[in-house]
Amino acid sequence: MNRNTIRLLIILGTLSITGIIAVQAYWVKRAFDLKEQQFRQTVMISLRNVANKISSLYKLSSIENPVSQLSSDYYVANLRIPLDADVLEHYLKEEFKKQNLQTDFEYGIYDCDTDKIVDGAHINSDFEESTALKKTLPKTDKYLNYFGVRFPSKTSFLAARLDIWVISSLITLVVTAFFGYSMFVILRQKRLSEVQRDFINNMTHEFQTPISTIRVATDVLSQTKIMEQPERLKKYVHIIRQENNRLKNQVESVLNTARMERGKMELDIRLQELHSVIYDVTEGVKAELEDALSIELNATRTSIYADRIQLISLIRNLLENAIKYSGKKPCIRIKTENIADTLVFSISDNGVGIAKEHQSKIFNKFYRVPTGNTHNVKGFGLGLSYVREIVRAHKWAIKVDSEPNKGSTFSVIIKQEV
Structure with a gap:
């Protein structure tokens, strides 16, 4: 499957999924709006019935439209006379059960003498438990005497029906x-x-x-x-x-x-002298590099616990990598130093360097920094991946400092036991 085919599949698939999600969101919104409209109508009918029952109780004439909606979850109904809270609560529960409005609600009765909503309660969805109002219900100048009902859980109530x-x-x-x-x-x-x-x-x-x-x-x-x-x-x-x-x-x-x-890297951890291992590895390349190799072994604490074979492989891979990418006039430096409780071993070169965007990927298996359609330096792209695994296995750390055309420095930080 070529690149253009994959790109076309991704574009078509993305457009299809986006379309499906958009249609789904549209119909969910329509369904929610419909449920909200049904809820509003049911509440208006219920509160109208309650207001008319109260009017009938006090032998008052019925009002055609006694209910007003002040917000999406708050309604008020005209009373015309002062009313006892227990009577209102009884009628509200009875009517909401009848209309199957099984959701929390809060009610309050406005007193025109004190200009406050004096009585009220919070009723749970089972219509059994009654608690004090969590916050005061809003007032309105539309009616002289009225009661207000708010549905604090309206959104979750409607969502549950979708x-x-x-x-x-x-x-x-x-x-x-x-x-x-x-x-x-x-x-x-x-x-x-x-x-x-x-x-x-x-x-x-x-x-x-x-x-x-x-x-x-x-x-x-x-x-x-x-x-x-x-x-x-x-x-x-x-x-x-x-x-x-x-x-x-x-x-x-x-x-x-x-x-x-396969997870079969077995380590034979023993006490090693890092400088001795470095000398053993560089002995074979000194004659080849001549004056191009500089060795600065400044560390005074050089004993570390490591697998000698893997440590040699690590140093050899970093050294060979520096040689390969140093160009026609290599300048390679091997350095050790003690920093706090660590032993830092580094190999620097004056090669082509590595751009920032590639530095996080060079330790990936098979990864090679892109150089167009050709690679002037041959290799498998396994060396640095192997180095990273050796470092991880020993619980060390490795970092790279590099700039294009200014060379690279690979540093292995080894924590020493005090």
């Missing part, structure tokens, strides 16, 4: 989440496919080079006259040994990565 819409909305959310996850998996699989292709191409090239060199060297050694040229013989034997070690390191790099994936 069960089918809630279920359909949840289904829509699940579908949206599944779509998002599917797109994530598709993009991840595509990325993994690209990484796998690049890895195979790089590995093929990396293996072909030493194999070709060894084949040429063995062809030369197969000549009978080579025995008469001991210096030349020694040179080609050295080439074979060197390329063989190169192949060995490459195979070990791939195998170590496979072990890490």
Whole structure:
């Protein structure tokens, strides 16, 4: 599946899901508005019935429209006469039960002599428990004597009656989440496919080079006259040994990565002298680098607990990485120092450097800083990933300081036991 096809699928899928969500939101809003309208009508009818029953009780004529809505959850009804709170509460409960308005409500009776709502209570949805008003109900100048009723839980009451819409909305959310996850998996699989292709191409090239060199060297050694040229013989034997070690390191790099994936990195933790290990690793490259390698071992506390083989691999990987990216005139510095209770080991180079946006990704497996369609420096993209796993296994820390065209410094921070 090519990039354009995936992009088209994502765009079409996103538009489809967005459309479904928009339609769903529209109908949920319509359903809620309809429920709210039904609720308003039911409340208006109930309060009108209560007002007319009270009028009948006191032998007053009925009022055609005694109820007014002052806000979305607050209603007032004309009384015309003072009224006892117990009588009003009885009629309100009776009518709300009849109309199936099973929700909390608050009522209050306005007293024109004191200009206050003097009596009132908060009734729960079962119409059984009565408590004091949580806050004073608003007043109005519309009626001389009136009672007010507020529904503090109106929104939750209406939402509870949208069960089918809630279920359909949840289904829509699940579908949206599944779509998002599917797109994530598709993009991840595509990325993994690209990484796998690049890895195979790089590995093929990396293996072909030493194999070709060894084949040429063995062809030369197969000549009978080579025995008469001991210096030349020694040179080609050295080439074979060197390329063989190169192949060995490459195979070990791939195998170590496979072990890490299976969680089979076993450490033989022992007391090590870091400076001694550094000297052992750099001994083989000193002649090759000559004056390009600077070693500044300033640390005075150099004993650490580590797996010697993994520590050597860590130093070798960082050193080889510095050599590969240093360009034609390398300048590499290996430095150690004690900072507080830590031993800091760092390798610096004067190479191409790493941009900020790539520094958080260089320790990912197979990741290589993009350089267009070609890579001038060959490799698998496994070295720094392996370094990070070694650091994690030892519970150390690693950081990188780098700027493009100004080189890079990789520092390993080792906490020492006091």
